[in-house]
Amino acid sequence: MTNRKTWLYFIPYGLWLALFVIAPVALIIYQSFFDLGHHFTVANYGTYFQSATYLKMTLNSVWYAFLITLFTVLISYPTAYFLHQLKHRQFWLLLVILPTWINILLKAYAFIGIFSQAGLANQFLTFIGIGPQQILFTNASFIFVATYIQIPFMILPIFNALDDLNPAFINASKDLGASAWQTFHRVIFPLTLPGVKAGVQAVFIPSLSLFMLTRLIGGNKVITLGTAIEEHFLTTMNWGMGSTIGVVLIVAMIIVMTLTGDQKPKGGTPR
């Protein structure tokens, strides 16, 4: 009786899992074996791995996701560390999280305004005498905005890791003669590394398939896998090829998850 009751609690989650995780993934894998004429084939994979365009796209995606993750870590760790020292840290943390409640499209459009020829950024550059520059539709602006959007998802797990760190470890380190820097790099950082890994998972994987920002901010100069999938499904209607790239992305995610350990991502994904 108790067994059956416990089983009942699984139904909502089971349904969700089946409908929104297992079924779509199965469909993507299934679709990836069909060409435009609905014939079963492995040609899509052949095309993918033989085409310089696709491989370059993959490399591009990984490279930009890497850059975005790197900049996010470089900004987020010191920020999380600083926030953690503050008196009303939960409040300051809330201010960091706040922008994630706003839709990514709205934020992208806001940046279009800021970076445009007559935008705030160029007004400032003009004011200090540099003159207006092409900011929008550059790779730099794409990385900038992507980093901006991902930062909260990196700060949160790092902040949590710092919060979970027993202050006695820091005292013990000092007690044994460690300077502030030695304490940081031999005790604090290694012990909060799981938080960084969780953050990398939460940032790197979604960054692989960014497509809205590459178009709106990056001006489609960088074609990432995300852009390619969108094109195949909505423009060329080659669902088989789109699914193949999807499968490649899924495999890439599994690889990243494995590399960054068994930590589950603590943040959400921007969408």
Added chain:
Amino acid sequence: MTQPIIALHHVTKRYGDATILKNIDLTLEPGKFYTLLGPSGCGKTTILRTIAGFTDATDGDVLFAGDRINDVPANKRNVNTVFQDYALFPHMTVAENVAFGLTLKKRPKPEIAERVAQALKLVQLADYGDREISALSGGQQQRIAIARAIVMEPQVLLLDEPLSALDAKLRRQMQYELRDLQQRLGITFLFVTHDQEEALAMSDEIFVMSQGEVLQSGSPVDIYDEPINHFVADFIGESNILPGKMIADFQVAFGGHQFECADAGIPVNEAVEIVIRPEDLTLTDPANAKLTVTIDTQLFRGDYYEIAATDSLGNDWLIHSVNPAEDGESVGITFRPQDLHVMRFGEKEAEFDARLETYETEDESHDEP
């Protein structure tokens, strides 16, 4: 007297409006085992943290071997701490933990390996160097924490309730080991605990604390036999504390009778409190008894019976007896004059010591049971 290794002069610690330490004076000599004893929140750990350098004194001086170290950061002080929850680094092996301090000092590798091996041998965990911290039991973690501190060869080892997480049997065993270790190393131990049994068992000298003040300091026997006030008497061991009145030197009245006692120098007719330890009371025939009590209840404690009784004035008595009594039985109790200890209300330690001087100088051993 030798140069004290640690001295606190008028140390006060305030957090906002709360005063955690009130004008603490305390001297530690080299090579002795000291204990800060008190209930939680009495400030004992704050004293430890002040000496270790994890917190600053609001006022007063902290001296190490005569030098003021208030402004010396924790990592530059020649004291090491064994933390309450051990604080062993979980991302390092046992050997890496113990070697941590030495690698920071950039000692040569062979020297580090040798000293780590020695320290592990000292805490009887010689073969555990390659283990993960999570693979150790509480008692083993405790020993590693000690090894990690003593490998630094500090002149003072601070121990913050290190036994509180262990089970009773292991705790007793560690008491022997800690005492033994301190005597072999010959360094000063400052041990913090709320467990009076631990304090009595291990210390050369105990500081009894309450609400940010040191109420009494002295050898375990002194503190047990001559507690300065109600709090100390009650906190250290079991005790019968009764209201009484001083009749004359060496004469005190309580429980409706007058008794010979071992205390003097108190004004006649002053209201006082009398302490009698339960194990100093002997059950006897009512005919040759000093007081008669009625047995309420008794508990068998293994090596003795703990008997609760009431006298004719309604005072409660706690008696430890090897032999059982009958519930409801009227029995006599007897005690010797030196088993009584008279406490004055609000007497400070300095006054207490001065008063003791006046009548104990000729006969030092007179308070020994």
